[in-house]
Amino acid sequence: MINEIKQDAQTRMAKSIEALRHTLIKVRTGRASPALVEHLKVNYYGSDMPLSQVATVSVSDARSLMITPWEKQMVGAVEKAILASDLGLTPNTAGTTIRLNLPALTEERRKELTKVVHSEGEDAKVAIRNIRRDANQQVKDLLKDKAVTEDDVRRAEEDVQKLTDKAIKDVDEVVKAKEQELMAV
Known part of the structure; x- marks a missing residue:
């Protein structure tokens, strides 16, 4: 049961990162797409x-x-x-x-778009943290039903936190790559 919760959380986090990538494609850089x-x-x-x-x-x-x-x-x-x-x-x-x-982007416009990219990245991080909260709540509900032990809950929460840390790191990498693409003249 705990493995299913972790798998579900990992899948949902991956979808959040994909959604971020899809959203950032629409942010205009200097190149036509x-x-x-x-x-x-x-x-x-x-x-x-x-x-x-x-x-x-x-x-x-x-x-x-x-x-x-x-x-x-x-x-x-x-x-x-x-x-x-x-x-x-x-x-x-x-x-x-x-x-x-597509006209060349001015420095000011590049900075504005960088702020938009960071905002989208923060939204993705919030979504990932909400997924973590949901997964932890599901595990705690299992403890209330006496389906798992406290040690299982602690291990599951640590695993979910590792998944969350990895997903947030991936979001940071996507945002950084888009920022570099924007700032390249």
């Missing part, structure tokens, strides 16, 4: 669809993205979605392709 616009919602015949389901997004060079809608009449809807987003980018349309030029 299709992940910057994949999450945008485009009005497609009355329903909101992810951009990746109505257009092809490709990297044309280090600082620009090329978006090619699958239907010609979707060009205007894709432009609207880009302008309405919080990316701060202006689309340039040439026929059926839309080009997004």
